[in-house]
Amino acid sequence: AQKVTQAQTEISVVEKEDVTLDCVYETRDTTYYLFWYKQPPSGELVFLIRRNSFDEQNEISGRYSWNFQKSTSSFNFTITASQVVDSAVYFCALSEAPGAQKLVFGQGTRLTINP
């Protein structure tokens, strides 16, 4: 069975600090996808990134970066120089390869950036 664990329930940092959100996953599939979504106070889910299991390259997008390590089944998300607008709940999710694309979500990490 697939499972996603986000051990950090809540994180609170001061603006401009760097922060890393952890995500550990379990799957028996050799082909799968990993995702990060942001859910701001408005409630709508915002897609941030998708990685497939064959691509372990880390990715950077502006202040956001992602570290995918198959050896530890982790897909961590780092925000550099955090801003108040980054305050949201962040979800990590897992999906099998095409054909069964339902997402399995972690419980989410509530990130609060204090001015």
Place this chain on the structure above:
Amino acid sequence: GAGVSQSPSNKVTEKGKDVELRCDPISGHTALYWYRQRLGQGLEFLIYFQGNSAPDKSGLPSDRFSAERTGESVSTLTIQRTQQEDSAVYLCASSLIGVAISSYNEQFFGPGTRLTVL
């Protein structure tokens, strides 16, 4: 273009009543998903429609829950004899479908329907 829309945005009902939640996917999206998000929790998969294939109902929590989809358009999620534990935000998502690993298409989520069962 228009995103995924859901109605109503909020629904308050009494225990034991039936409710219907509606989802309008993005035009052209062949796949449609329903998820449930309880307060402070992650999203739980409920049901998945893909074209004319039989839906994947593996996430429906009980036989009080059912969903229909007309072709590749609107979907309705029905909860019969609602219970207080059904109180949650119900989210709908839609996506295109690809069969190659490189062609995975992300799910676009609607704003959700907040259901409160008194």
